[in-house]
Amino acid sequence: MRIFVKVKTKSKENKVIQPTFGLFEIGDNPVYTVFTKELPERGRANDSVIQILSQHFSVSAYSVRLVSGAVSRNKVFEIDIK
Numbered sequence: 462m463r464i465f466v467k468v469k470t471k472s473k474e475n476k477v478i479q480p481t482f483g484l485f486e487i488g489d490n491p492v493y494t495v496f497t498k499e500l501p502e503r504g505r506a507n508d509s510v511i512q513i514l515s516q517h518f519s520v521s522a523y524s525v526r527l528v529s530g531a532v533s534r535n536k537v538f539e540i541d542i543k
Contacts, residue, residue, distance in 0.1 A: 463528065465492045466514070466536045470506045472496035477517040507531060514538060 475498055480491035499509040507527055515522040518540055530536030 462540045462542055463490070464514075464538050464540060465490050466510065466530075466538055467492055467494050468506060468510055468534050468536060469494065469496045470499060470501045472498055474498065475509065475513050477513060504531075507536075510536070511538075514540065518542060 474496065476496050478494040478496070480493055495510050495513055497506055497509040497513060499505040511522055511525045511527065514525050518525075520540060520542060524541040524543075526539045526541075528537040528539050
């Protein structure tokens with residue numbers, strides 16, 4: 462499954478906001494908002510987002526892969542859900 466994510470760094474808590482369909486969509490794909498406590502330095506925020514998404518979708522961290530947007534707030538992740 463491929464998802465679009467908007468990342469908010471330096472937040473008070475780590476959480477995922479699931480999109481409401483009809484709002485915040487890219488084409489037919491909804492955009493998730495992920496809040497992380499980490500700073501956007503040396504990939505820390507990306508690693509944190511991977512951990513947060515793996516917990517949200519109940520998969521291992523190895524099942525979540527960053528496809529594009531390594532240095533952007535808008536990212537695309539591939540999640541292997543079995």
